[in-house]
Amino acid sequence: MTAAERRGSERIVVGVDGSPSSGAALRWAVRQADLTGAHVHAVIAWSIPVTYGPMPVPRLWTDWSGIARSTLEESLRATLGDRAGDVKAEVVEGGAALVLLEAARDADLVVVGSRGHGGFVGLLLGSVAQHVTTHARCPVVVVHDREES
Numbered sequence: 001m002t003a004a005e006r007r008g009s010e011r012i013v014v015g016v017d018g019s020p021s022s023g024a025a026l027r028w029a030v031r032q033a034d035l036t037g038a039h040v041h042a043v044i045a046w047s048i049p050v051t052y053g054p055m056p057v058p059r060l061w062t063d064w065s066g067i068a069r070s071t072l073e074e075s076l077r078a079t080l081g082d083r084a085g086d087v088k089a090e091v092v093e094g095g096a097a098l099v100l101l102e103a104a105r106d107a108d109l110v111v112v113g114s115r116g117h118g119g120f121v122g123l124l125l126g127s128v129a130q131h132v133t134t135h136a137r138c139p140v141v142v143v144h145d146r147e148e149s
Contacts, residue, residue, distance in 0.1 A: 010038035013104040014111040015096065015128065017044060018071040021113030021145040023079045028143045029111040030080060030087070038108065040087045044072040045099035065091055097131035104136055111141045 014029040016022045026042060033040045046068035069091045076084035092099045104110035112133075115126045133140045 010036055010108040011041055011106070012038045012109045012111060013041045013043060013100065013107040015044075015100045015113065015132075016042045016072055016075050017096065017113075018075050019113060019115060019145075021115050021143065023075060023113075024145040025111045025113040025141075025143040026075065026079045026087075028141065029109075030083065032109070032111075032141075041090065041103065041107070042072060042076060042087050043090050043092060043100060043103045044068045044075075045092055045094050045096040047094060065093065096128045097135075100128070100132050101135055104132075104138055107138050109139050109141065110136050111143060114142045114144050 010033075012029045012033055014022075014025050016026055026040075029040050029042075032038065046064045048064055072089050072091060073084075076087055076089060080087065090103070092103070094102075100110060100112065110132060112129045113126075114129045129142045133142060
């Protein structure tokens with residue numbers, strides 16, 4: 001397949017969790033898609049929080065998937081405005097790193113945010129970003145939100 005034939009079939013997966021760094025990653029992914037003609041696939045993962053000891057009853061009826069979907073939709077709207085509809089959005093149950101790796105299995109690029117803590121610690125990757133960069137089968141871009149670093 002030539003580069004011209006491939007243009008428009010590329011897929012960029014971006015992890016979204018509602019944080020400023022994931023918003024920065026989403027903006028970066030959309031700009032890259034604009035340059036390359038790729039499609040953006042935004043993914044948010046959710047899981048039922050693990051607790052030790054008695055679990056308060058209201059947690060049993062919490063709509064974790066619905067909360068994740070709302071977070072994803074709000075992140076897309078807040079970050080992309082009218083362009084939010086240009087992005088394929090997906091909510092998947094599971095751990096964030098594993099969900100992103102599975103979504104990026106046949107992707108051309110995966111983009112994640114990194115939650116630095118400023119100073120020297122800000123040079124380190126978050127656990128999800130580190131896991132994805134170590135195990136992805138495609139190139140990975142880690143985006144730091146300038147306000148967080």
